[in-house]
Amino acid sequence: MIKIEKKIAVGILGATGSVGQKFIQLLSAHPWFEINELVASDRSAGKKYNEAVNWVQDTALPPAIADKTVLDSKASLKSRILFSALDAGIAETIEKQLAAKGHIVISNARNHRFHPQVPLLIPEVNPDHLQAIFTQHFGDGHIITNPNCSTTGLVLALKPLHQRFGVRKVQVVTMQALSGAGFPGVSSLQIMDNIIPHIKNEEAKMETEPLKLLGSWNGQEFVHASMLISASCNRVPVIDGHLESVSVELEKSAGADELIAAWEEFKALPQSLQLPSAPRQVIHYFTEPDFPQPRLHRNLEGGMAVSVGRLRPCPILDYKFHVLSHNTIRGAAGGAILNAELLLAQLGEKLGLL
Ligand SMILES: NC(=O)C1=CN([C@@H]2O[C@H](COP(=O)(O)OP(=O)(O)OC[C@H]3O[C@@H](n4cnc5c(N)ncnc54)[C@H](OP(=O)(O)O)[C@@H]3O)[C@@H](O)[C@H]2O)C=CC1
Numbered sequence: 001m002i003k004i005e006k007k008i009a010v011g012i013l014g015a016t017g018s019v020g021q022k023f024i025q026l027l028s029a030h031p032w033f034e035i036n037e038l039v040a041s042d043r044s045a046g047k048k049y050n051e052a053v054n055w056v057q058d059t060a061l062p063p064a065i066a067d068k069t070v071l072d073s074k075a076s077l078k079s080r081i082l083f084s085a086l087d088a089g090i091a092e093t094i095e096k097q098l099a100a101k102g103h104i105v106i107s108n109a110r111n112h113r114f115h116p117q118v119p120l121l122i123p124e125v126n127p128d129h130l131q132a133i134f135t136q137h138f139g140d141g142h143i144i145t146n147p148n149c150s151t152t153g154l155v156l157a158l159k160p161l162h163q164r165f166g167v168r169k170v171q172v173v174t175m176q177a178l179s180g181a182g183f184p185g186v187s188s189l190q191i192m193d194n195i196i197p198h199i200k201n202e203e204a205k206m207e208t209e210p211l212k213l214l215g216s217w218n219g220q221e222f223v224h225a226s227m228l229i230s231a232s233c234n235r236v237p238v239i240d241g242h243l244e245s246v247s248v249e250l251e252k253s254a255g256a257d258e259l260i261a262a263w264e265e266f267k268a269l270p271q272s273l274q275l276p277s278a279p280r281q282v283i284h285y286f287t288e289p290d291f292p293q294p295r296l297h298r299n300l301e302g303g304m305a306v307s308v309g310r311l312r313p314c315p316i317l318d319y320k321f322h323v324l325s326h327n328t329i330r331g332a333a334g335g336a337i338l339n340a341e342l343l344l345a346q347l348g349e350k351l352g353l354l
């Protein structure tokens, strides 16, 4: 584990939103980072954070944060590392402007995920893609993104299978939590006693983002994996935790016990580097016939572990199973914090952050 002598000051863009609040909750007790600056829109700028925010987290707003004055994105920010939870409608321009000023923007927003020099990163899946930042031309700064929240759980479950057996085809049906739609998000009259079989643009993201994540960086460009994915996305009345029903076709034939072993033995760079947010066991495989469930398993290892269960033969493809992950922790703020930890551990000295 790297030793941090003095905590590194960071800023949060979109600090008043639903993901921004999750950043505050997770960073408030972080061993390496200290929240220095909070940025939101003109509606919030100039107010104390507790006056600007509708705090909906299940832990109290830390007093030191409550009292901070919210800044707007044009303010001159001192923190080199900025976590972005900006609304995607404005993230593209603001993130580029801040990178041009020398900031390292670690973003949740979808805008730069397919930029040819921007890593779309899950530290357990494609840590080597981080090197792409040295080919970026955003001025003195950099942009790093994390995937869509449903993609994150899916790809973490696919990675151990892909590296041992090769994954050729994937069919996935999601049951996505309400917090994925932000706050206030979907209205209660729409979702009570109901399931909404549509989430705008979600299926296209799930069918493309895994190809970049499971592909390679050759020093100049990203080479995408060549698997075929079909996704169907649904919003369900669950607060946190995206559950997905997945079928896969493999390149090499393998027994069910070999797939379970691939998940249970899966360890990657964040575990060997002992990054503070890395789960000890990345994938928890459950043998109970009715697991994993959002309410029971979304908070495993601080919401950073992924739960898999119900592995069985698929009459159309080879196998089917369920995967569950916490959408606003592993799929959003926690995933971005793990990206920043990897950046610091791998490139902190080179970037002058340590
Ligand atoms: N919710 C989730 O599970 C996931 C969300 N994401 C992505 O993360 C981002 C944030 O999502 P979420 O928290 O749900 O969104 P919210 O709508 O809850 O929050 C948006 C934030 O952006 C700020 N903002 C809006 N316009 C501006 C502006 N012009 N300048 C500066 N700040 C501005 C808002 O500030 P103000 O309060 O002042 O209006 C607010 O802090 C989105 O891009 C989303 O797609 C990614 C993965 C999962």
Ligand SMILES: N[C@@H](CC(=O)OP(=O)(O)O)C(=O)O
Pocket: 088, 108, 109, 110, 147, 148, 149, 150, 176, 177, 179, 180, 181, 199, 202, 205, 327
């Ligand atoms: N679309 C996701 C949340 C989200 O904001 O995704 P993205 O970061 O890809 O825009 C959900 O509804 O659960």
